Amino acid sequence: MSRILRSRVIWPIAALLALVVLNTISRPTFLSITVRNGELYGSLIDILRNSAPLMLVALGMCLVIATRGIDLSVGAQMAISGAVSLTIIADSPAPNSMGTVAIAILAGVALTLVLGLWNGFLVSVIGIQPIIATLVLMLAGRGIALLITGGFITTITSTPYAVMARGYVVGFPFAFLVSASAVAIVSLLVRRTALGVLTEAVGINPAASRLAGVRSRGIVWSLYGLSGLLAGVAGILYSSNIMAADANNAGINIELDAILAVVLGGTSLAGGKFTLAGTVVGVFIIQTLTSTITFLGVPPSVTPVFKAIVVIIVCLSQSDRVRSGLRRLRPPKPLAIATAIDSTSSTSGSAA
Amino acid sequence: MSAPQSLTPPPSSRVPAGRLRSIRVKAAWVPVLAAVVILVGMLIAAQLYFGRFITPRIVSSLFVDNAYLIVLAAGMTFVILSGGIDLSVGAVMAFTGMLCAKLLVSGVPTLVVVPTVIVAGALFGLIIGVMVHFFNVQPFIASLAGMFLARGLSFVVSLQAIQVKDPVILGLQSVKLGTYEWYLTPTVTIALLVIVVAAWILGYTRFGRTVYAIGGNENSTRLMGLPVARAKVLVYVISGISAAIAGLVFTSYTAAGYSLNGIGTELDAIAAVVIGGTLLTGGSGYAIGSLIGVLVYGVIKVSITFLGAESSWTRITIGGLLLAFVVVQRVIVRRAGRR
Numbered sequence: 001m002s003r004i005l006r007s008r009v010i011w012p013i014a015a016l017l018a019l020v021v022l023n024t025i026s027r028p029t030f031l032s033i034t035v036r037n038g039e040l041y042g043s044l045i046d047i048l049r050n051s052a053p054l055m056l057v058a059l060g061m062c063l064v065i066a067t068r069g070i071d072l073s074v075g076a077q078m079a080i081s082g083a084v085s086l087t088i089i090a091d092s093p094a095p096n097s098m099g100t101v102a103i104a105i106l107a108g109v110a111l112t113l114v115l116g117l118w119n120g121f122l123v124s125v126i127g128i129q130p131i132i133a134t135l136v137l138m139l140a141g142r143g144i145a146l147l148i149t150g151g152f153i154t155t156i157t158s159t160p161y162a163v164m165a166r167g168y169v170v171g172f173p174f175a176f177l178v179s180a181s182a183v184a185i186v187s188l189l190v191r192r193t194a195l196g197v198l199t200e201a202v203g204i205n206p207a208a209s210r211l212a213g214v215r216s217r218g219i220v221w222s223l224y225g226l227s228g229l230l231a232g233v234a235g236i237l238y239s240s241n242i243m244a245a246d247a248n249n250a251g252i253n254i255e256l257d258a259i260l261a262v263v264l265g266g267t268s269l270a271g272g273k274f275t276l277a278g279t280v281v282g283v284f285i286i287q288t289l290t291s292t293i294t295f296l297g298v299p300p301s302v303t304p305v306f307k308a309i310v311v312i313i314v315c316l317s318q319s320d321r322v323r324s325g326l327r328r329l330r331p332p333k334p335l336a337i338a339t340a341i342d343s344t345s346s347t348s349g350s351a352a
Numbered sequence: 353m354s355a356p357q358s359l360t361p362p363p364s365s366r367v368p369a370g371r372l373r374s375i376r377v378k379a380a381w382v383p384v385l386a387a388v389v390i391l392v393g394m395l396i397a398a399q400l401y402f403g404r405f406i407t408p409r410i411v412s413s414l415f416v417d418n419a420y421l422i423v424l425a426a427g428m429t430f431v432i433l434s435g436g437i438d439l440s441v442g443a444v445m446a447f448t449g450m451l452c453a454k455l456l457v458s459g460v461p462t463l464v465v466v467p468t469v470i471v472a473g474a475l476f477g478l479i480i481g482v483m484v485h486f487f488n489v490q491p492f493i494a495s496l497a498g499m500f501l502a503r504g505l506s507f508v509v510s511l512q513a514i515q516v517k518d519p520v521i522l523g524l525q526s527v528k529l530g531t532y533e534w535y536l537t538p539t540v541t542i543a544l545l546v547i548v549v550a551a552w553i554l555g556y557t558r559f560g561r562t563v564y565a566i567g568g569n570e571n572s573t574r575l576m577g578l579p580v581a582r583a584k585v586l587v588y589v590i591s592g593i594s595a596a597i598a599g600l601v602f603t604s605y606t607a608a609g610y611s612l613n614g615i616g617t618e619l620d621a622i623a624a625v626v627i628g629g630t631l632l633t634g635g636s637g638y639a640i641g642s643l644i645g646v647l648v649y650g651v652i653k654v655s656i657t658f659l660g661a662e663s664s665w666t667r668i669t670i671g672g673l674l675l676a677f678v679v680v681q682r683v684i685v686r687r688a689g690r691r
Contacts (some may be wrong), residue, residue, distance in 0.1 A: 137671070144668060151664065271494060302507050304501070308498070309501075315493055315497065316489070
């Protein structure tokens with residue numbers, strides 16, 4: 001067990017530590033955490049807080065990828081849930097009441113749950129490739145969000161809603177607590193029940209798992225629903241952070257970051273075995289990388305170049321060709337030596 | 353993602369019996385004809401609803417406004433036919449547009465700029481193709497990396513938009529060939545030329561037939577001894593080149609290079625290709641169909657502007673249409689698989 005854990009999560013953790021060390025060298029205050037009024041502040045806390053939306057989305061993405069699928073629509077779903085809840089709050093007479101905010105959040109998240117189930121329906125029942133099925137919602141989703149907000153960027157002032165992204169509970173940022181509890185709940189759900197094993201079975205061999213009696217259709221369907229649900233919560237956190245529903249920019253490219261986080265964490269895009277712990281580490285790597293790039297003074301719009309390089313390196317390191325090449329390099333090559341001896345003995349055979 | 357068999361094997365160019373050939377061609381053309389029917393139906397409906405829709409001006413602008421998309425769709429057709437997908441084209445289009453604008457502003461002669469830009473696009477395609485074929489990275493992820501790279505690099509070229517004043521590049525858009533009402537710009541001529549060349553390559557060259565074969569069944573193609581590696585890398589190179597040409601066309605269309613150009617254009621191109629009757633699983637489809645697909649997209653866009661509705665409806669309608677086509681394709685493929 002410890003060996004499995006080691007081989008899978010050790011590299012992402014090493015990469016994360018390397019990033020942290022790099023940051024600490026370039027700015028010694030990076031690791032310092034200060035306490036003000038019982039609330040924690042510091043670069044690390046910022047990373048914990050800012051990573052919350054990505055964490056939620058990546059959790060769902062990890063499970064969807066484990067079923068050999070992919071969910072491209074998470075960014076659009078974030079935009080939709082933000083648009084719905086902010087429109088409800090903006091239209092309500094009492095934007096500061098807890099009740100309004102609760103209804104708004106529930107409505108936003110419920111809608112994305114439905115949209116997630118819609119994706120799951122297309123994939124598991126109709127049998128469309130996941131890329132295309134979720135591409136449809138990715139295309140149409142932002143349009144829907146724009147329709148909900150009426151083409152404007154809806155802004156609101158609502159104290160309870162602002163707590164979501166900026167507030168603190170028992171010293172920790174509220175957003176971090178949301179993402180942490182989501183991680184805890186999903187891990188329990190997946191690893192303390194048979195769901196995780198069944199998901200892996202579906203991802204490793206759909207036909208065999210179906211023959212073995214696994215209800216793959218229901219599993220795939222509900223996991224897309226879960227992904228939609230988590231994306232909805234992420235959309236709420238995002239819109240609460242800027243207190244605006246920006247249908248064009250909310251969660252833009254987050255599907256790519258989420259996929260990257262999952263892959264960085266050691267889950268193969270081919271489906272099957274997945275690791276939630278690795279995904280969590282992957283999210284922190286991306287968030288730390290982003291904040292490092294910002295700190296170094298590189299324009300944020302150039303960030304994709306770095307991410308592209310990371311994606312290429314990770315994908316290449318996962319490919320069989322590179323792996324077998326490395327394997328050939330690594331061992332002391334008894335075979336190569338043997339052939340070398342062979343060839344030398346054959347050339348110098350006459351002398352001997 | 354097991355690729356199911358396509359509806360019909362692509363017509364071999366050397367089927368002896370004329371009648372047999374025509375029947376086979378018809379079966380594979382059905383989705384394309386469906387797209388033509390939709391296009392004509394939409395045109396007629398728009399004509400009836402708006403009163404004045406099929407006018408020379410609107411029809412001409414349909415081509416002029418979507419010239420870049422026609423070029424992109426032509427390149428995308430190759431990739432999708434081979435069973436892959438290329439998400440990088442929008443970003444590559446933005447990057448090549450930026451590169452073109454930057455080089456022109458720096459005083460590099462146009463005759464040097466255009467080949468440089470096309471080579472840059474081809475390089476992006478080459479990187480993606482090599483990742484896909486030699487390192488077995490999923491096309492979706494490899495082209496995603498290409499998309500990130502191109503988008504980021506275009507910001508490296510310049511954070512601001514660069515205005516283009518080069519007479520040749522601007523002339524591609526401003527010169528109007530034809531009468532006052534029916535006109536073509538050189539950009540449209542380029543786009544149509546790209547479609548014709550693409551159709552010729554796909555239909556009448558060994559490489560083109562290999563692309564169809566790979567989309568049908570890659571393993572069989574390899575066992576048949578066809579050059580799978582070369583063809584698979586080449587489709588992405590072609591897609592990159594067409595993205596570069598689209599970048600030039602788009603630069604002359606907007607008279608500027610801007611890094612945020614073409615966000616989401618890859619989705620429009622994919623939608624156009626699919627609506628044009630190319631099977632997403634690969635192996636069946638035509639370049640002409642992609643042209644029809646782009647025109648359907650264009651008519652939807654113009655109609656929504658005419659209706660005065662939110663422009664976001666364009667994306668929603670395209671998404672819905674894409675879904676409908678994919679579902680129909682799925683049904684066709686499933687039925688063919690049962691046979």
